[in-house]
Amino acid sequence: MLKNISPNWDAIYAEETRLLRALSPQEGARQFFALMAEFQPWLQETESVFQNERNQAMIQLQARLASLNVHKRHERSD
Structure with missing residues (x-):
């Protein structure tokens, strides 16, 4: 049974990513x-x-957001 569950996680992660991006x-x-x-x-x-x-x-979230902000500013300056 666990063998059937394990492959489905890829589909679940893909759907989660799709929903978050939407x-x-x-x-x-x-x-x-x-x-x-x-x-x-x-x-x-x-x-x-x-x-x-x-x-x-x-702290990690703030660092990630700061990094995204730096990248966004860098893209705008190009």
Whole structure:
């Protein structure tokens, strides 16, 4: 049975990528904030346990966004 599941992950990842690329930045932000509102009570309950991981994830996200911004500016200057 696991052999049948494993090959399907490629299709799932491909569909996930397609769906994410189809989102506008506004729709992506709307979905993000809807998820945050839904999970806020759980996030507050587990804050002390996962705070370090969350901080690291935010640092990585900020670095990725800064990198994208640099690339975007570089493309505009060409």
